[in-house]
Amino acid sequence: MKLRLHTTTLALGAFLLTLLLPAVAVRAAEQExxxxxxxxxxxxVSEVLLDVLVTSKDGDVIVGLxxxxxxxxxxxxxxPVDTATFYSSSVPGKGVGTTAGESRVDPVPExxxxxxxxxxxxxxxxxxxxxxxxxxxxxxxxDAERWIGNALAPADWVAVVSYDRSLRVFTDFxxxxxxxxxxxxEATSGGPGLGTWPSRQSTEGPALTDDLPEGRAxxxxxxxxxxxxxxxxxxxxxxxxxxNLVYVGLGFGRLNSxxxxxxxxxxxxxxLRALNDANVxxxxxxxxxxxxxxxxxxxxxxxxxxxxxxYYPFATSFATPLSEIAKETSGYYLLSYRxxxxxxxxxxxxxxxxxxxxxxxxxxxxxYEY
Numbered sequence: 001m002k003l004r005l006h007t008t009t010l011a012l013g014a015f016l017l018t019l020l021l022p023a024v025a026v027r028a029a030e031q032e033x034x035x036x037x038x039x040x041x042x043x044x045v046s047e048v049l050l051d052v053l054v055t056s057k058d059g060d061v062i063v064g065l066x067x068x069x070x071x072x073x074x075x076x077x078x079x080p081v082d083t084a085t086f087y088s089s090s091v092p093g094k095g096v097g098t099t100a101g102e103s104r105v106d107p108v109p110e111x112x113x114x115x116x117x118x119x120x121x122x123x124x125x126x127x128x129x130x131x132x133x134x135x136x137x138x139x140x141x142x143d144a145e146r147w148i149g150n151a152l153a154p155a156d157w158v159a160v161v162s163y164d165r166s167l168r169v170f171t172d173f174x175x176x177x178x179x180x181x182x183x184x185x186e187a188t189s190g191g192p193g194l195g196t197w198p199s200r201q202s203t204e205g206p207a208l209t210d211d212l213p214e215g216r217a218x219x220x221x222x223x224x225x226x227x228x229x230x231x232x233x234x235x236x237x238x239x240x241x242x243x244n245l246v247y248v249g250l251g252f253g254r255l256n257s258x259x260x261x262x263x264x265x266x267x268x269x270x271x272l273r274a275l276n277d278a279n280v281x282x283x284x285x286x287x288x289x290x291x292x293x294x295x296x297x298x299x300x301x302x303x304x305x306x307x308x309x310x311y312y313p314f315a316t317s318f319a320t321p322l323s324e325i326a327k328e329t330s331g332y333y334l335l336s337y338r339x340x341x342x343x344x345x346x347x348x349x350x351x352x353x354x355x356x357x358x359x360x361x362x363x364x365x366x367x368y369e370y
Contacts, residue, residue, distance in 0.1 A: 042343040046370065047082075050335045051242045051279060052353055053308065053363040059324060061088075061331040062360055063107065071354040072337055081337050087241065088331035089155040107331060110241050111155045113173065113206070114325075115232065115280075116144060118187045119225065119249025120164035121287065129292075133250065136287045140248050141188030143318035145181045151326060152177060157205050162187040163249075167222035167231060169198035169212070173205045173239075211235040225252050226267035229282075230274040237278035244329050245275075246322065247303070248285045251296025261298040272306050273348055276365040281309040281329075285321050290314040308365040328363070341370050 052070070054062040067081040088107035118140070121133040148158065157173040160183040170183035170193040186193065194201050198209040198218075212235045213221050222228040229245075236243045254264045263269075275282060284300035297313065304311040310328075312321035341347070350367040 043340045044343045045338055045340050048337055048339055048351075048368060050337075050351065050353065050364060050368070051308075052333045052335055053328060053361075054333060054355060055328050055361045055363075057359070057361060059328045061328065063088075063331065065333060065355065067335070069356055070333075070335055071356065072335065073352045074339060074349055079337050079339060081335050083334075083336045085334045085336075086331060087334060090153055090330045109155070111157060112153065112329060113236070113239055113241065113243045114156065114158045115208075115236065115243060115245040116158065116160045116184065116187070117229070117232070117245055117247045117249075118160075118162040119247065119252070119287075120162050120187075120190060121250065122190050123164060124250070132289060133287060136289065137188050137248070140285070140287060140318040141184050144184050144248075144322060147319050147322040147326075148177055148180045148184070151323060152180075153326075156326075159208055160184055160187050161208075161232060162193070163222075163225050163228045164190070165223065166219045167212075167228040168193040169201075169209060170194065172198070172201060172203045172207050172209050175204070206239040208232065208235040208239075211238065224267055226264075226271045230271045233271075233274040233278040233280045236280055241279070242329070242332055243278070243280045244309070244325060245280050245282045246285060246325060247282055247300075248318070249287050250294070251284070251286070251299040253296060253299040255295060259295065261295050263299070263302065272303075272366075273369055275307050276367055277369045279365070280307065281363065281365065282307040283309040283321070283325050284311045285315060285318060286311070286313045290316055306366050308363045310363065346370065 050072070054065060056062060063086060065084060065086075067084040070081045070084060072079045072081055086107045087110040089110060089112040118137065121130065121137045124130040124133055152158070152175070154175075157175060158180050159173045160170040160180065162168045162170065168187070170187045170191070171179055174180060194209075197214050198212060201209065203209070212218065212231060222231055232245070251261075253261050253268070256262050282303050284304045286297065286300055288294055300313075301311045303309075310325070312324075315321055335353070339349070341349070346369070348367055348369050351364070353362055353364045355362060
């Protein structure tokens with residue numbers, strides 16, 4: 001509090017100050033007794049929804065957990081979980097937890113979404129080992145076709161896209177196995193896909209292409225793989241539930257002066273925020289031969305961990321990681337809790353989630369935009 005005393009003599013100033021001091025003391029005492037929130041910044045309370053995969057060490061989905069089984073932290077603050085609802089495409093119910101002290105006999109049924117994203121290796125044909133990478137890409141395509149033919153569940157939707165200097169869409173979400181097989185073959189062999197007007201393809205379910213740029217804008221806005229993944233995430237944001245993007249490629253990023261990978265945060269952070277905000281978990285499948293290690297392994301690991309996915313190196317058969325991804329994503333918990341942020345402020349909030357049982361494995365996105 002500032003006292004502005006406009007006087008003509010020092011004596012008058014001292015006299016007025018003497019009169020004012022008791023009032024100042026009273027007001028100070030009143031401030032100490034009042035709740036401090038009245039004098040703090042205005043806050044808004046919002047609900048956060050966070051999808052969490054909980055599995056055993058063998059990758060089996062854990063069912064039967066409730067809100068009290070989860071520990072959520074934003075920074076150093078532990079936040080109580082209001083509800084934990086289990087969604088599943090195939091897991092039978094075993095007393096699934098909801099709010100604390102309650103239980104649900106059956107899981108909530110939900111469709112499951114996969115986006116197969118092939119980072120086309122034709123651009124690397126001129127480098128040493130480029131032809132080997134292309135052979136591995138073709139093998140990944142054949143293994144993915146077999147997985148589609150043998151393991152696609154009735155509740156599964158799959159879309160197929162690729163990146164070759166810009167984003168290409170080969171099929172929107174579909175359950176048509178023949179359409180998916182054709183799309184995968186075309187994506188891994190360098191086909192044109194649906195061109196720059198992918199929305200012209202008829203769709204039978206949720207559509208990525210409704211929210212993707214088209215024509216020249218599609219090419220212009222996806223010249224970097226970061227922006228291609230960002231656009232895919234934004235297009236998938238309106239699709240309800242968790243989306244599982246399977247990236248098949250070498251990785252990407254930049255190398256520092258020591259030849260080590262480091263993320264280019266000009267592009268990595270916006271991409272990461274878009275993926276997390278749209279509930280897109282990235283499962284990175286390394287296309288390099290099993291005996292080869294390379295500098296972008298760190299990029300594949302980081303992208304998977306930051307989005308709640310998983311990194312798969314050294315794949316002898318690409319059907320193996322696809323089967324494991326399908327197994328561990330057959331059910332997940334949707335946690336809800338309330339949090340506060342200053343009114344009018346935008347930002348990105350990092351989140352950590354644990355279970356009270358340390359033997360369980362957790363996969364969860366690292367934060368959300370507010």
